[in-house]
Amino acid sequence: MAMNSQIGESRSIENSITAVILDLDGTLLNTEQATKSVLVEVLAKYGKVVDHDKEEKKLGMIHKDAAAAIVKDYDLPLSPQSYSQLIYPMYHEKWKKSKPLPGANRLLKHLRKHEVPFALASNSSRENVDMKISHHAGWRESFSVILGSNQVKMGKPAPDLFLESASRMGVDATHCLVIEDSVVGVQAAKAAGMKVVAIPSLPKAANQYSSADCLLHSLLDFQPEIWGLPPFEDCVDDSAFPIESIYLKGLFSNGLLYQSEDSKPSALPDQVSGLFFGWVKTNNGEIFKAVTNFRWNHGCCGSKRKIHVCIVDEIDAKVCDQQVQLMMVGYIRGFSVQEDLTAQVEVPEERKSAARVYLDLPMFSTRRDDPLFLQASWEDLYV
Known part of the structure; x- marks a missing residue:
């Protein structure tokens, strides 16, 4: 499928x-991204590292079974009960965020x-x-x-x-x-x-x-x-609608956004995939309309997210090789690409044109003045 x-x-x-x-x-x-650092921290205490293949097989397990499997898989000098007592206070703090x-x-x-x-x-x-x-x-x-x-x-x-x-x-x-x-x-x-x-x-x-x-x-x-359920009523047309703001930062180069190493894991969930639109702010404070295509490349060495950013405004100078901030405020449903391609995917012109129009609508244009986007330091984006 x-x-x-x-x-x-x-x-x-x-x-x-x-x-x-x-x-x-x-x-x-x-929660799963927010808490995955807990296992890393616990295993480090015993000189061990996470085996991601083993952890993927535990996805969805009840805690009792997962705890027993972790103790066994990593040969920890703990009972499953002791392991649970160790990690739960750590989980409780992560769940808040x-x-x-x-x-x-x-x-x-x-x-x-x-x-x-x-x-x-x-x-x-x-x-x-x-x-x-x-x-x-x-x-x-x-x-x-x-x-x-x-x-x-x-x-x-x-x-x-x-x-x-x-x-x-x-x-x-x-x-x-x-x-x-x-x-x-x-x-x-x-x-x-x-x-x-x-x-x-x-x-x-x-x-x-x-x-x-x-x-x-x-x-x-x-x-x-x-x-057979009632349709959503917030769609601009058959495919686009507003979303809760997604903030990103990183180096913009050759049409790709390279996320900063200090970006926090919970900032961009794995489920973010597809075509989004919003604004990009350059390091000199200029703001442009943009379309962002998030997709995954799955290879023998693991999975890697590709973030393609396309500035759709008419601009005189080329924006490249500088730190930028992104705020995505809308989603375009139904745009898909083959996920195993490594080449950059060009966003169709009709999508770019549509994004320009969407971002002039009041439901989107008023969000350009979001203080978190306009005035935030890099760190504030991830509070």
Whole structure:
């Protein structure tokens, strides 16, 4: 299944969707990037380093199983219980800084506005789920049901969490749509007899999600109407809409943005992929309209994000080889490229022209005066 694929509109949905069930970590919240430094710090104490292949296989596991696997994989002189006691205070501090993933707030507000029941079903314990969402205003009150893995007999990949969520919402399982980021979550949803949209936390692992009904880059690509749910109402046209601002900084050279080494891990989630538009500010304070194409190259040596920046304003001088700041305020859905290409991808002229028009609309133009963008130091962008 190719990334960024939606079920075609001509394909009928056997059972209409009347409720949505969402995963938390890696689907709504960027907790996994925020906390990945914890394992690095703990292993360093014992003279060990992270094996990324092993960690990818733990994605979506309940904590008890993941802790046991870590102790075994790295031959740590700790029991799984001792390991948990060591890391949880560190996790608690990181969770406070976890940010919603692109499109998360937009989707929650939309479902709430249209009174579509939606549940939160996480492999984290209920106590940890409550702690994570407590830092995000209105989240706790929004969900019809909130469940952690310790509230059912078995966590994912067993279907218990999803079946219990449907039961508590009073909805038949076949009328539920699940949105997940992990393979075990997709397995659990299918075992529950539900439709499932997969948004992989690890872009290079997209080929492992073949059982999902739909595979997307991010929540920004989700189209509720395909599932019989009310469509989003914030679209400028069929493809573009406003997003919560994404701030970046780095060296702009030959059309590419090279992120500064001091950029924090949580600043740009792995789920950011596709075509965005906003402004670029040069080191002398000039501001230009820009389109940014984020994509992944997957090779034998790992995955690497490419950030192509195209200034769409008419300018006299060439902007190159200087530090710049970016603020992306809109997204253009439906623009996709082959992810294994290493050559720079040229943004179509019609997209550039559209971005120029979008950025003159009041819903976007007023955001150009964002103090964080205009006046911030580099460090302020990542507070």
